[in-house]
Amino acid sequence: MADTTQANLLTAVHPSEAEGVAREPLVLNQRSLGWITDRICGIVENRQPLIWWILFVPSVAGFLALVFSLFYLVSTGVGVWGMNHPVAWGWDIVNFVFWIGIGHAGTLISAILFLTRQKWRTSVNRAAEAMTIFAVICAGIFPGFHVGRFWMVWFLAPIPNSNGIWQNFKSPLLWDVFAVSTYFTVSLIFWYVGLIPDLASLRDRAKSLLRKRIYGFFALGWRGGNRQWRHYEMAYLLLAALATPLVLSVHTVVSFDFATSVIPGWHTTIFPPYFVAGAIFGGFAMVLTLMLPIRKLYGLEDLFTHKHIDNMAKIILLTGTIVGYAYIMELFISYYAGNAYETDAFHMRILSGPYTWAYYCMFFCNVISPQIFWFKWARHNLWVVFIIANFVNAGMWFERFVIIPTSLARDFLPGQWGYYSASWVEKTLFVGSFGLFLMLFLLFLRFLPVIAISEVKGVLPESDPHYPAWKRLRLGRRGEK
């Protein structure tokens, strides 16, 4: 067409833009491709700010506390934990479910949001996937030592042995082993595959030969050729499709650990969807908890924008409300079903039991506090978002505490009732798991690009093959400032 005008071109590319309802851009201030690479690689290449060290040193101390706590546990015996009859699942399982749940946001962002083409995921997926992997590592420690004889953990794997025994495939605890290990493996591969082009960028920018070699080794000879990109994107798509069922399956299986048992307070059919919603809820809260300071600290405001925070706050609001619905439905069913043990279990959970305080902590943090995200000003005030995210972190821990030990402490017969509180060894282990998590995350910030450089570039308007050439020219001049 000879009379193609600039306006027509725009309409062809972004119909909505031309009509004056443009989408908020995902990268602000019209940052150029070069700026994005410099800014993100700069985090890895430059000296870390003082605050990195201020956080790193206590994290390592926390990690050492974890090692000490486990050493003390193994060398002395499981009696150093506060668990006993009737509460045999205490903080260890609470923390396991807590950490496993946190990982779910990473998988959701990397897999489901990828398949549904939510372009805003590109700024958060790398950090969220790293968070997933580190959270699953933390989670794995707890059941590993919960089995009592850590050196017998290999019994969990179906390996032929001279005992002539085999795993009990009817047990949800075994399903859990497979679910969590699959989850970890797929997450790790997904994360690594995503890193390859960025590792190549770091390799190409590296000054010293050693650095070139280390990044070069992990970049697997990436050259960014057309064929490589084609294979890479297909692999990424397939991995995303593989990872998608995991978002639902892992926490479903975790919930089966409880739901398939007969303990009142555990034995409910609502558990799988309720656990999955809770996991995504808690996971997004942790992503925000990590990303808000990182964004400020490393000057990533143009990449991780209010739009991202707004979206995640909305997800927290949605999943928090689903979780609240589940809480209320549990109460309703316990009344409506008319099972005496069930009714009693929930009566004791909310009114007469020894742990009612935990229930109300949970309810406030998880159901009431996120409701503030109905308001736009709250979603856009970083302090409000940060505080609510931490309420959710705490609330999700309390949720697992409310479900696990408090149900066991009030079993069928009053003769089996008891009270559980964690010993200092369990508490040290929990604090230590945060140390390990933060330590790994800070090392990740130090050595790997925190935002997926190649993917963020893909959501810039100029990455669109139909982006008009005259705009591209103007962009060339823009990068200088």
Place this chain on the structure above:
Amino acid sequence: MGNIFPRWTNLLAIKILVGLMALGTCVVAVAWYSWTPKHTRVGYMPEQPIPFDHSLHAGQLGMDCRYCHSQVENSPHSNLPAAQVCWNCHGPGKAKADSPKLELLRQAMDVNYEGYTGKPIEWVQVHKVPDYAHFTHQAHVNRGVSCAECHGRVDQMPVVVHEKPLSMSWCLECHRDPGKSLRPLDEITNLAWKAEDLDSKAFYAYLAEKMETSVSKLEKADEGKKWDRELIGAHLQKAWSVHPPQDCASCHY
């Protein structure tokens, strides 16, 4: 992109991978062979303080196992004989009373002997299951499991040797299919017993009474079948309702 890596690294990854796979295979093979009771226990043959010869006593002389291991039918633990049991035959003026091999026995028993100490003989235990695995002899020997099933042909051993692995999988092998290891109760300590030794007439009569059926019916059902331990064991398992437990708590309690 420059040449970061020298040329010789081209095949390094494959070499490392092959090396690791070979190493892994070796580790598994070595562990499989040498870290299981088949290797670690079988063949254990400690020297005893008195070189007691089972092949002589239980074999040639035909002594019953229960003469010395007298509590095996009434106790989880099969006892070793006190020195008094040896003394019954090897006392002053009796069999081999002056043998130098019995020095320790005289020290333990003979009050008139100059070297008398009264100290019991410290036999070395050969067959031992771990503390957390409870094995009971009485449950087995009273249900048709011969000594030979776990200890082998002790009546042919000059020195007792650990012949079977006694591993958990080995226990379970029989617990999952006990028929082939059962024999009539009065043949328990007859280590040389064979299926042909059994009088089929008397056996069917015993079964018929036990299972409240007739001899002819049983014989008819068995027509054409080979008369072997498997057949006898299958009958006994049915007659005695032998259902060995397989849950963890049956041995680990």
